[in-house]
Amino acid sequence: MFKFLKDKVKKAISKINDKVENELPDEEVEIVEEIVEKEEKKEEKKEEKKEEKKEEKKEEKKEELETKAVGIEEVEEVRAKGLFGKIKQKINTKNISSEKFDELFEELEIALLENNVALEVIDKIKNDLKEELVDKPIKRKEIESKILKSLKQSITNLFEVDSIDIIDKIKNKKDEPYVVCFVGVNGSGKTTSIAKLANHLKKNGLSVLLVAGDTWRAASIQQLEEHGTNLGIRVIKHNYGSDPAAVAFDGIKAAKANNVDVVLIDTAGRQHSNKDLMRELEKIVRVSTPDLNIFVGESTTGNDCVLQAQQFGDTVELDGVILTKSDVDEKGGAAISIGYVTGKPILFLGTGQEYEDFEEFNADKFLKFLDI
Ligand SMILES: Nc1nc2c(ncn2[C@@H]2O[C@H](COP(=O)(O)OP(=O)(O)OP(=O)(O)O)[C@@H](O)[C@H]2O)c(=O)[nH]1
Ligand SMILES: [Mg+2]
Structure with missing residues (x-):
């Protein structure tokens, strides 16, 4: 059941991912985390230990940021949490312009058309995806999953018709x-x-x-x-x-x-x-x-x-x-x-x-x- 649709959509998304990966330049988004160092002055003896701990926490935070950060908006969120140490790192992202999106969407459009999806539904999916993906820095590793997530949400919304028991x-x-x-x-x-x-x-x-x-x-x-x-x-x-x-x-x-x-x-x-x-x-x-x-x-x-x-x-x-x-x-x-x-x-x-x-x-x- 529905195997052809499933395969075609997956292939189309994989192709879009490759195109974004290969045809769009990397853009660096800088993530900065300020230090809140209160305890250092008070207990100088424990300085070394603390430094060690701080380093560990920095590393942990770096990892957390690696997996979470996709753009400037999230830096603000992380900052608000108030952490120890100062982290400055650059994340590679891709930015899909509106024109590029139209070109990329053709892959998916063909897959949907081939599987008899109605034109108004294709238009809706296109608009939904556009809203989610255009002009928003997307972390390189997350392109495919982001497209899939947006597509899933868009298709889910298609079924939001009051059902009858x-x-x-x-x-x-x-x-x-x-x-x-x-x-x-x-x-x-x-x-x-x-x-x-x-x-x-x-x-x-x-x-x-x-x-x-x-x-x-x-x-x-x-x-x-x-x-x-x-x-x-x-x-x-x-x-x-x-x-x-x-x-x-x-x-x-x-x-x-x-x-x-x-x-x-x-x-x-x-x-x-x-x-x-x-x-x-x-x-x-x-x-x-x-x-x-x-x-x-x-x-x-x-x-x-x-x-x-x-x-x-x-x-x-x-x-x-x-x-x-x-x-x-x-x-x-x-x-x-x-x-x-x-x-x-x-x-x-x-x-x-x-x-x-x-x-x-x-x-x-x-x-x-x-x-x-
Ligand atoms: N594989 C499969 N065959 C089905 C299904 N539903 C109906 N059929 C078959 O489709 C054929 C037509 O089914 P009918 O129920 O007679 O269709 P109908 O709409 O009443 O047909 P008319 O009264 O002539 O308009 C039959 O051979 C059914 O066995 C289904 O869900 N799967
Ligand atoms: Mg009948």
Whole structure:
């Protein structure tokens, strides 16, 4: 999962590091530490011992400065601590100008583009990194780690979209069934994700009902019924060609009558450009007033997936995203981009074809995967 992205980003950062190392001149930043020598005059006998100790402390402090100091700002901080002895040392730093940064960032930009990261996300990462790295003396040894740290922070911020605890939401809606509608293009994994979520909810002690709202594609009702049989979950269906909004209405009615906690509505795959089918989707949503509309997108389709989510969002008010087939996605661009671009959280990742291949999305885990 996401291996290609991980490798490319690492390579790009290593290249940037080499360029900074080789193409930018060293700049010396002088660090000065003043002495506060109070005790020396009082106890002359102990002078020698003290001198020894002072030397030790100077050495220790020098080492501390070596690892800490990156520029003038930190000298002030160290000075405030008040130490014994006087330390004067020069640290080699690199200073990246704004123009040089633009040139260096191209390495990373290409890596991100190749991995289907959305343009607005690349722009955001660029601005974040620029703020952290430009015109600030960076200690030579710390260039690569500083870039990685800035990149990690920038990507972390991309996931700062309010998440939804679906189980909590369902449990909090006590009087009526909680209704979830699944939308997306053909073959994105809607029906499979419904079955996976149904399984997950059932395992968490919730009762579930499925609505066969795809009355369009051949064998779609049968496909949902098979999942229902496997999972021991009731499926409400009409005939092929019937109005899916009416099936959804009946499903919710049946769930109410039987005190079912959750209704999951399957819908036919459709392209945003198909006006009739989009109108049909609008009607399903109008009639069933879902508590949650989930866009199901194929992780492997990268930028297309992000664009589709935006387009579906024009017709249906989306609340969250399920990214399927992340098990076969080496790029990860959709996972990085979709939350930031749509402002909606990724709720789950589909990680295979089995019911259990379904994970709650976790940004920390994702970052660990990227190994940044
Ligand atoms: N590897 C992998 N395959 C998946 C995943 N989710 C779904 N699939 C497969 O993708 C194919 C399409 O899945 P469906 O659930 O039928 O997709 P759909 O969106 O309902 O399709 P339509 O109803 O035709 O629009 C099936 O072969 C699924 O097994 C996943 O997370 N990983
Ligand atoms: Mg389907």
